[in-house]
Amino acid sequence: MLRSTYNWSLGDRIAQSNQQFIQGDYCDIRTKREACPLTCFVSKNGASGEPWKDAKFDQDGRLKNPRRSAGDIQVTALPELKKARPWFGEIDSTVLQQNVKRLDTAYKNFFSARRCANEGRGFPKFKNRSNFTSFTYQMGAKVQGNKVYLPKLGWMRFFNSRVIPEGFTIKAATIRKRQDGWYASIRIEDKTIPDYVQKPLNEVNSILGCDLGITKLVHLSDRHQIDNPKFSTNKKARRTLKIRQRRVSRKVKGSKNRKKAATKLGRFHKKITNKRVAYQWDIANLIVSRKVDAIALEDLNVSGSAIR
Structure with missing residues (x-):
């Protein structure tokens, strides 16, 4: 049900965006109403309501409430969704709200990636069972x-x-x-715990530098090197992955045996991930336990995403 609301909200935004920037004003045959792209890309006749609803003005005639975003419009339309589809009442209201905000985050990441010329985050996609x-x-x-x-x-x-x-x-x-x-x-x-106060630079006397290695995981400026166990690329792990991936590829697509083999493969990947995360936390604990005033890290593009 959450996947359907996510896909419905995304489809609504795409449809109203097409009305505003591609098709222009037109009469919807199904609703027999005129689409109004001047209000918002989620228009007043769309599935999400009026962007200027409950707007208030001060004595000088200036707008007090700012124009609502598409996410705010779709969040306020959730009660109407529950009336139209009563089975959505089985879901907590905050879960439905966070589901719409999740789509807002996807839009925000897409436009920020475009501004930074980073091709790593694309336009939000419709979700299916496997990725939701x-x-x-x-x-x-x-x-x-x-x-x-x-x-x-x-x-x-x-x-x-x-x-x-x-x-x-x-x-x-x-x-x-x-x-x-x-x-x-x-x-x-816990609000009783005070916030961490950063030291000013003039009080920093000792710094520990961390450099990402190739054969080693981390090289420290005090000549200490931290080994990289290579949980997924060692001989035993590569052999196990090869066998389990082969078992998946040999099963008939859509069969129960293929799902069972894929589950075993996923569990092995999960085991590798758990080992890697636990090791990284141990190394982080080891680094921060050094008696230094500051720790310096490289600003590297580790993911290797294309940047123009």
Whole structure:
């Protein structure tokens, strides 16, 4: 259902953008109304409503409320969506709102990538089952021992891998589907903890420099080198990946056996990812434990995306 709302919102924005910049004013045969591209690319006769709704003016006649974005329009249209499709009432309202904001983030990344001439992030695409596997609760999540409460879903058991410290409150929870099950990432906050204050440059006496290596993972300025285990490219991992990828390719497309083989391959990739992330956290802990005033890092284009 979240995937359908995401695709519906994206389709609505694309349709209204075409009306504004490509087709111009025209009469919609289905609704028998005139499209008005002068208001917004999500027009007043589109699926998302009026951009100037609830606008207020001050005594001088100036607009007090700014013009609403397409995301704000689609968020305020969610109650109408629930009336038209009552089964969306089974989803928490904050989850639906975050789903629309997720599309806003995709648009923002696309236009920022165009301004920076970075081709790594393309135009938002319609989602299918395989690439839409997460959702976020903005409020209402609770944790008690080995049980977690998710609004509209209720209490359920889970493996509490990290106990929430005393004094912290749960701000949000993101549920993600992985190859070996479902995971909950919980964001917590304690306002009594003071913010970290950065040292001014004139008080920095010792600096530790970190350089990304080729054969080694990191070269430090104190001549210390950190090994790179190469979890995915060592002999044993490459052989296992080759066997499991071959098993997937030999199965009939769309069959249950192919899905089982793909699941085993995904679990092995997940295992490699877990090892790599755990090792990186250990190395980060090792670096920050050095008694220095500052740590200097290179600003590298590690992903290798094209930049003009």
